[in-house]
Amino acid sequence: EDKVVQSPLSLVVHEGDTVTLNCSYEVTNFRSLLWYKQEKKAPTFLFMLTSSGIEKKSGRLSSILDKKELFSILNITATQTGDSAVYLCAVPNAGGTSYGKLTFGQGTILTVHP
């Protein structure tokens, strides 16, 4: 069974800090890894990673994948209170009867204090 594990489960920082969120996975038919931000109900898409060692960047957020060690990290620099959210890592099933199914990690709850 596919498995995605995130750490830490929660994190409290102050504005301006830099945070690193971790995601490890054990899946069959791996092709990509996704990061989402969930503030209220709907997860919003951040990144899709398919290749090892290639950093994806969007503003203060960046992410990288290591397919050899089976993990990904999400970095947020100069955090702001608006970054407070649950960050979810997910891996799509790329084959078989469950094609497209996203297996999610437990999420990391990030709280940024002023």
Place this chain on the structure above:
Amino acid sequence: SAVISQKPSRDICQRGTSLTIQCQVDSQVTMMFWYRQQPGQSLTLIATANQGSEATYESGFVIDKFPISRPNLTFSTLTVSNMSPEDSSIYLCSVGIYQETQYFGPGTRLLVL
């Protein structure tokens, strides 16, 4: 990406009743999914909504409890039947647009009393 809407946004229901949640997309999509997020938990796939055929359910979810319709490539419904307090969750539809990327609707927050 696509613009995805869900109705209702939230509801409070009595146990034993049923609720139908609608998901509308502004463009035709091949892949559409329904997820559940129980309080304090991560997202779990309920089923894949297949256009023109029966939905494909994940282990632990059955059609009698969560009937799904997908009459065309832009619309789907999920019904939560014979509800109990354990069904209190956020229900989310998602669509696959590009490769394995999925985009989520705004969600339906359901409370069953």
